[in-house]
Amino acid sequence: MDKIERLLRQHHIRPTAIRLLMYKFLHEKNVAVTLNDIESGFDKSERTTLYRTIKTFEKNGLVHQIDDGTGVAKYALDEPENQKGNSQDLHLHFHCTSCNETVCLTDHKIPHISLPKGFVTQDMNLVLKGTCDKCNRK
Amino acid sequence: MDKIERLLRQHHIRPTAIRLLMYKFLHEKNVAVTLNDIESGFDKSERTTLYRTIKTFEKNGLVHQIDDGTGVAKYALDEPENQKGNSQDLHLHFHCTSCNETVCLTDHKIPHISLPKGFVTQDMNLVLKGTCDKCNRK
DNA sequence: AAAAACATGCAACTTAAGTGCATTATTTCC
DNA sequence: GGAAATAATGCACTTAAGTTGCATGTTTTT
Incomplete structure (x- = not known):
């Protein structure tokens, strides 16, 4: 609990109730989530607030936005190892067209x-699409 | 003129006036265009028609949709060499954050x-972002 | 030339993203 | 500790892109 609070403060984010909850929510998931996913997980709060919360997280380097081609923005926590270095985390994403998870x-x-x-590259985005391990086992 | 007509027919697309015009429009551009770009180029026709036209082109393998991370779908003609083989054209795209061209x-x-x-991959999408040659010359 | 199939235009709907502003909560500073 | 300043939240509303339904117009088929 304290740990998350400290983490938020390290990123210059004031640890309000909703923010702590959202961090936990994102942490529990191991997949990228849409704003709708978040909304469904929070009966308490309101779309705008959740929207602004995730944007705050993004701006302060706690999460990154993923564009997996579904047309809806998804978000996932930056992994700790990526947070340290200020090098951009150029890992890739896999979007499962069966379960729609990324x-x-x-x-x-x-x-x-x-x-x-x-041409000068500053950033890049690579999304592989197909079926994930879980779906292929079914 | 006849050439385009034949090309459309080869793709099982009836060569109507708008379709011929749109093909030419896409052909003249060497960058990916949004539906809005197309709309601006056609005072004559209507958004829905243009939308359905580009979707017809896409379905029949004449154009491919590009998701460059701007949140707006873009379209570009499939290059002839890609049209022949039925292998998916896994070329990459470059999005210039300065002039917004892709x-x-x-x-x-x-x-x-x-x-x-x-994990089984069926498709992939790679977009590099940065500044293009034209913008870097300025 | 009539019937069938397809294309087009208009209106309306859906969804996601984003903004303005009033209200509430949290910090800061005396 | 309490007032002022700053920031967060909630609600209403707007914008933009994508998409569908349906009536009308055009082309193809027979």
């Missing part, structure tokens, strides 16, 4: 790609 | 990526 594959880094002359 | 880098293929056991 997971971070944090230990799969995106390979370096050489571009035509004049 | 281009297909068709000769840059996405490298193979090995996944954890149980």
Whole structure:
């Protein structure tokens, strides 16, 4: 409890009730969640607040937004190892078209790609799509 | 003119006036366009029609949709060499955060990526973000 | 030329994202 | 500790993109 509070403070986020709850919520999930997912998990609070909360988390480097091609933004906690270094976490994401879940594959880094002359890369986004381990076992 | 008509027919698309115009429009551009871009280029026609036209093109393998992270779907013509083979065109896209243009880098293929056991990949999406050659020259 | 199939245009709906502003809670500073 | 300042929350509303239903118009088929 104290631990989460300290973590939020480290990121310059005031640890309000909702924020603590949302952090726990995100922490329990091991998949990326949409704002709707979050909303469903919080009967208490209101969409706008949850929206602004996740945006605050994002701005302060606690979560990253994932664009998996479904057209809806998803969010996942930054892993601690990525939080330390200020290097951007260029891990890839896997989107399962069967269960619609998206997971971070944090230990799969995106390979370096050489571009035509004049292009400067600042960021990248790689999403693999297919069926995940859970769905393939069924 | 006839050439485009034949091309559409080859893709089982009836060559109506709007479709011919849209094909030309897409062909002239060398960047991916949004539905809004198309709309702006066609005072004549209506959003719904343009929407359905581009979707018809997509369904019949004439264009591919690109999700560059801006939250708006973009479309670009499939290159002829990709049309022949039925292998999915796994080229990558570059999105310029300065001019907001997105281009297909068709000769840059996405490298193979090995996944954890149980994951089966069917498709993938790689978008690099940064500044393009034109913007860097300015 | 009539029937069938398809394309187009208009209106309306859905969903997600985002903003303005009043109210409530938390810090800061004396 | 209490007042002022700052920030968080909740509600209503707006925007933007995508999408569908249906009536009308056009093309194809026979």
